[in-house]
Amino acid sequence: xxxxxxxxxxxxxxxxxxxxxxxxxxxxxxxxxxxxxxxxxxxxxxxxxxxxxxxxxxxxxxxxxxxxxxxxxxxxxxxxxxxxxxxxxxxxxxxxxxxxxxxxxxxxxxxxxxxxxxxxxxxxxxxxxxxxxxxxxxxxxxxxxxxxxxxxxxxxxxxxxxxxxxxxxxxxxxxxxxxxxxxxxxxxxxxxxxxxxxxxxxxxxxxxxxxxxxxxxxxxxxxxxxxxxxxxxxxxxxxxxxxxxxxxxxxxxxxxxxxxxxxxxxxxxxxxxxxxxxxxxxxxxxxxxxxxxxxxxxxxxxxxxxxxxxxxxxxxxxxxxxxxxxxxxxxxxxxxxxxxxxxxxxxxxxxxxxxxxxxxxxxxxxxxxxxxxxxxxxxxxxxxxxxxxxxxxxxxxxxx
Amino acid sequence: xxxxxxxxxxxxxxxxxxxxxxxxxxxxxxxxxxxxxxxxxxxxxxxxxxxxxxxxxxxxxxxxxxxxxxxxxxxxxxxxxxxxxxxxxxxxxxxxxxxxxxxxxxxxxxxxxxxxxxxxxxxxxxxxxxxxxxxxxxxxxxxxxxxxxxxxxxxxxxxxxxxxxxxxxxxxxxxxxxxxxxxxxxxxxxxxxxxxxxxxxxxxxxxxxxxxxxxxxxxxxxxxxxxxxxxxxxxxxxxxxxxxxxxxxxxxxxxxxxxxxxxxxxxxxxxxxxxxxxxxxxxxxxxxxxxxxxxxxxxxxxxxxxxxxxxxxxxxxxxxxxxxxxxxxxxxxxxxxxxxxxxxxxxxxxxxxxxxxxxxxxxxxxxxxxxxxxxxxxxxxxxxxxxxxxxxxxxxxxxxxxxxxxxxxxxx
Numbered sequence: 001x002x003x004x005x006x007x008x009x010x011x012x013x014x015x016x017x018x019x020x021x022x023x024x025x026x027x028x029x030x031x032x033x034x035x036x037x038x039x040x041x042x043x044x045x046x047x048x049x050x051x052x053x054x055x056x057x058x059x060x061x062x063x064x065x066x067x068x069x070x071x072x073x074x075x076x077x078x079x080x081x082x083x084x085x086x087x088x089x090x091x092x093x094x095x096x097x098x099x100x101x102x103x104x105x106x107x108x109x110x111x112x113x114x115x116x117x118x119x120x121x122x123x124x125x126x127x128x129x130x131x132x133x134x135x136x137x138x139x140x141x142x143x144x145x146x147x148x149x150x151x152x153x154x155x156x157x158x159x160x161x162x163x164x165x166x167x168x169x170x171x172x173x174x175x176x177x178x179x180x181x182x183x184x185x186x187x188x189x190x191x192x193x194x195x196x197x198x199x200x201x202x203x204x205x206x207x208x209x210x211x212x213x214x215x216x217x218x219x220x221x222x223x224x225x226x227x228x229x230x231x232x233x234x235x236x237x238x239x240x241x242x243x244x245x246x247x248x249x250x251x252x253x254x255x256x257x258x259x260x261x262x263x264x265x266x267x268x269x270x271x272x273x274x275x276x277x278x279x280x281x282x283x284x285x286x287x288x289x290x291x292x293x294x295x296x297x298x299x300x301x302x303x304x305x306x307x308x309x310x311x312x313x314x315x316x317x318x319x320x321x322x323x324x325x326x327x328x329x330x331x332x333x334x335x336x337x338x339x340x341x342x343x344x345x346x347x348x349x350x351x352x353x354x355x356x357x358x359x360x361x362x363x364x365x366x367x368x369x370x371x372x373x374x375x376x377x378x379x380x381x382x383x384x385x386x387x388x389x390x391x392x393x394x395x396x397x398x399x400x
Numbered sequence: 401x402x403x404x405x406x407x408x409x410x411x412x413x414x415x416x417x418x419x420x421x422x423x424x425x426x427x428x429x430x431x432x433x434x435x436x437x438x439x440x441x442x443x444x445x446x447x448x449x450x451x452x453x454x455x456x457x458x459x460x461x462x463x464x465x466x467x468x469x470x471x472x473x474x475x476x477x478x479x480x481x482x483x484x485x486x487x488x489x490x491x492x493x494x495x496x497x498x499x500x501x502x503x504x505x506x507x508x509x510x511x512x513x514x515x516x517x518x519x520x521x522x523x524x525x526x527x528x529x530x531x532x533x534x535x536x537x538x539x540x541x542x543x544x545x546x547x548x549x550x551x552x553x554x555x556x557x558x559x560x561x562x563x564x565x566x567x568x569x570x571x572x573x574x575x576x577x578x579x580x581x582x583x584x585x586x587x588x589x590x591x592x593x594x595x596x597x598x599x600x601x602x603x604x605x606x607x608x609x610x611x612x613x614x615x616x617x618x619x620x621x622x623x624x625x626x627x628x629x630x631x632x633x634x635x636x637x638x639x640x641x642x643x644x645x646x647x648x649x650x651x652x653x654x655x656x657x658x659x660x661x662x663x664x665x666x667x668x669x670x671x672x673x674x675x676x677x678x679x680x681x682x683x684x685x686x687x688x689x690x691x692x693x694x695x696x697x698x699x700x701x702x703x704x705x706x707x708x709x710x711x712x713x714x715x716x717x718x719x720x721x722x723x724x725x726x727x728x729x730x731x732x733x734x735x736x737x738x739x740x741x742x743x744x745x746x747x748x749x750x751x752x753x754x755x756x757x758x759x760x761x762x763x764x765x766x767x768x769x770x771x772x773x774x775x776x777x778x779x780x781x782x783x784x785x786x787x788x789x790x791x792x793x794x795x796x797x798x799x800x801x802x803x804x805x806x807x808x809x810x811x812x
Contacts, residue, residue, distance in 0.1 A: 009421055010748055011744050011748065012744065012745055012748060050677070051673070054667055054668040055668060055734060057667075057668075058667065058668040058734050058737065058738050059733075059734055059737045059738075060737070060741075061737050061738055061740060061741020061742070061744075062741070063741065063742065063745060064667075078745055079741050079745075080740075080741055080744050080745075083741075106679075107677065107678045107679045108679065109679065110678065110679020110680065111676070111679040112679075113679070113704075114636075114679060114681065114682035114703065114704060115682060117635050117636050117682065117704055118534075118635075118636055118682045118683075118702065120635035120636070121533070121534045121634055121635050121636055122533060122534065123532065123533070124533070218633075219632075219633055220532050220633055221528055221531075221532070222528055222529065222532045252466070252469070252470035253454075253466040253469065253470065254463065254466040254467045254469075254470040255470075258466075259463070259466070262522060263462060263463075263466070263518075264518075265518070266518040266519065266520075266521035266522045266525075267521075267525075268522070268525050269522055269525040269526040269529050270529065289525075289529055290525060291524075291525060291528055319471070320467065320470040320471050321470075323470065323471055323472060323473035324470060324473045324474075324475075325473070326473055326492075327424070327472075327473030327474070327475070327490075327491060327492050328473070328475070330423050330424060330492060331423065331424050331475070331490065331749070333423050334422075334423055334424065334748055334749045334750075335748065335749060336748075
C-alpha cells in the first residue's frame with residue numbers, strides 16, 4: 001500500500017516502509033529474531049554487497065533509520081528530493097532481494113549482543129521496556145532487542161525462514177512525504193513492486209501478561225519509576241479525548257506532572273507521560289527518575305496526580321494544550337520525515353491517512369466536558385508499576 | 401530569504417534570517433556566557449542560572465512563565481555549555497511579539513530565595529542523573545584532563561558540593577558580571593517581521609544597562625594522557641578521546657568536519673567498518689567541536705569490556721594510517737554528499753536554522769546562507785584535509801576510559 005503526501009515547499013522527500021515483521025512474530029526461543037533479520041537485511045541486497053549498499057545510500061545523502069516494534073520492522077529515510085526514486089529502488093532490493101549472507105551472521109550477532117548490553121547501562125530505558133512487557137499481554141509488550149540465550153541460538157535458517165514468512169506485500173505500507181510528483185511516484189513504485197507475490201501472514205499466539213508490580217534491584221543512588229495504565233487505542237472514537245487527557249498530564253511545562261513533581265516539589269529532573277497505541281489497545285506510560293531517598297514521595301505524588309486526573313480537567317488547561325497542538329500540527333508541515341511516518345502509521349491503524357486539517361478539526365472539537373466525561377468512564381487505574389533502584393518501594397493499597 | 405541586523409544603543413544585537421514562506425518562527429536569546437566564565441567557587445552557576453530564568457520576574461511567577469509559553473503553543477527550552485547560554489522558542493509567526501517579550505522578561509529574573517532552594521534540588525537530581533547514565537560523566541572528566549587548569553575544562557553542571565554551596569547572592573554577582581546587553585544577541589529565523597522584531601527588542605531590552613562583560617581568553621595548553629576510571633555499576637566500557645581541532649573562527653573547520661565524517665561518521669566511515677560493522681563496538685564516532693580560540697576533535701566509543709583494549713588499538717591504527725596516507729578523493733566526495741544532504745535537511749525548519757545563524761553571529765559576526773555553507777563544503781580538497789591532519793593530529797589526545805574494568809593498558 002502506497003500513501004503519499006506532497007509538500008512542495010520543501011527541498012526534501014522522506015519515506016517509511018512498514019513491513020509486517022514485528023517482534024510479536026519472534027518465536028519464544030528466538031526472541032530478537034526480527035531485529036537480527038533487520039540488521040542482516042542491510043548487509044547487501046540485489047546488485048549491491050554490504051559496503052556498496054552503505055556507500056550508495058551515503059552518496060545519495062539518505063539519512064536512514066530502522067526500528068523494530070511489536071507489529072512492524074520499519075525502514076525510513078530522508079534525502080534531497082531528486083534522490084528519492086534511486087533511494088526507493090535500493091530499499092526495495094532490501095525488502096525483496098536481501099543476500100542475508102551467512103558469513104556475516106557472527107558479526108551481526110555481536111552487533112545485537114552489544115545493543116543488548118548497552119541497555120543495561122540505561123536504567124530509564126530498561127524500566128520502560130519492563131513496563132511495556134508487563135502492561136501488554138504477551139507477545140505485544142515483548143522487547144524487540146531479544147535476550148542473550150535467543151540471540152546466541154539464532155541460525156541463518158531462522159533468519160531466512162523469518163524473512164520468507166514476514167517480508168511480503170500484504171500488510172506492507174509505504175508512506176512518502178515531501179517534494180515529489182504523485183503520478184511519477186506511483187509509476188516508480190508500481191514498477192518496483194508490482195510483481196511482488198503475497199504470502200500468508202505469519203501467525204502468533206497471545207499469552208497472559210505477567211505480574212503487574214515488579215522491582216529491579218540496581219545498585220545506584222537513583223531510583224527509576226515506571227507507571228502504566230490502560231487507554232483506548234488510536235482507532236477508537238474516543239482517542240482524541242484520551243490523548244487530550246494525557247496532554248493535560250504531561251505536555252508543556254505547565255502540565256500537571258511537571259508542575260507538581262518537579263516545579264513545586266523539586267523531586268526530580270525528568271518526569272513525563274506518553275500515550276502509546278497498538279492496533280487494538282493502548283496505554284499511558286509514565287516515567288520519573290529521582291534520588292533513592294525521595295523515590296517513595298515521587299511515586300506517591302505521581303500516582304496521586306494520575307488518580308486526580310479522574311476528577312476532571314479545567315477549561316484553561318485544555319486551552320493551553322490546544323495552542324500547543326495547533327502549533328505542533330503546523331510545524332509538522334515543515335518536516336517530511338514526520339509526515340511520512342505519520343501517514344504510514346495512520347494507514348496501519350485506520351486503513352486511511354488523516355490529513356493535518358482533519359486532526360485540527362478533532363482538536364477544535366475537544367472541550368473540557370467531552371474529556372471529563374471520557375475520564376469518568378475511563379479513570380486511570382489498574383496500574384502497572386516498575387521500580388528500579390537500591391530498594392523496593394511501597395505501592396499504595398488500592399492500586400492494582 | 402533575507403538577512404537583517406541591528407544593534408541597540410546598549411550593545412544588544414538583533415539578527416534575523418527572514419523567510420516569508422515559513423510556517424513557523426524560531427526566536428532565541430544567545431548569551432555569551434558559560435562554564436568557562438565561572439570561578440571555581442561558583443562552578444555550575446551558569447547552568448543553575450539558566451534554570452532560574454524560568455522561575456519568575458518582578459511581574460511574573462514561575463507558573464505564569466510556563467503557562468504563558470504554553471498558551472502561545474511555544475516549543476521552548478534553554479541550554480548551557482562552556483561558552484553560551486541559549487533561551488529559545490519556536491512559535492507561529494503571529495506570536496512573535498509576545499514570545500520576544502516573554503523571553504526578554506525572563507532574562508531579568510527575580511531570583512527569589514524560595515525558588516532558588518527548590519530549583520537547587522532539581523539541579524542536584526540532574527547531576528545524579530548524568531552520573532547514572534552513559535558515559536557516566538566521562539565527557540566532563542576528559543575535558544578537564546585535556547584542558548587542565550584552563551577554564552574550558554570547567555564542568556557545565558558543577559558538582560553536588562559546588563551547587564549546594566551556591567547562594568542567591570553569588571548568582572546575582574555572576575549575573576551582574578555576565579548578562580550585559582553587549583553579551584546578548586537576539587536571533588530570529590523563519591517567518592520573521594524584522595521591523596517588528598527591532599521594535600519589540602528596543603521596547604523590552606533597550607533599557608538594560610550596559611557594563612563591561614568581557615571574557616578573559618588565555619591560550620589553552622592541551623594535555624595528552626590516558627586515564628582509566630573504574631565504574632562498577634556500568635556494563636559497557638566507554639571511551640572519550642579529545643584531540644586538538646580548529647577554533648570557531650578558523651577556516652580549517654570545513655576540512656576538519658569532512659575529515660571527521662570520513663573517519664568517524666555513524667555510517668560508512670573507516671571506524672564504522674572497522675569496529676561497528678563486525679560487532680566489535682556498540683558505537684563509535686568522531687566529531688568536530690568549535691570553541692572561541694580553541695577546538696576539539698572528539699572520539700566516542702562504547703563496547704563490551706572484553707574488547708575495549710583491542711578497540712582502542714584499532715582506533716589508533718585508523719588514525720595513524722589516515723595521518724600517513726591521507727584520505728582518498730572517493731571518500732571525500734562521499735562525505736561531501738552526506739554533509740550536503742544533512743545541511744539541507746536540518747535547514748528546513750526555522751528552529752534548525754536558528755542555532756546555525758546564532759552561532760555564526762556569536763563567534764564570527766557573520767551571516768552565512770545555506771548556499772554559502774554548501775559552497776564552502778564543495779570547495780574542500782583532499783590537500784586541505786591533509787593540511788588539517790598535519791596541524792591537528794588525532795593520534796595525540798587525552799583519553800578517558802570509564803567502565804567495569806579497573807585497569808586497561810594504553811594503546812601503543
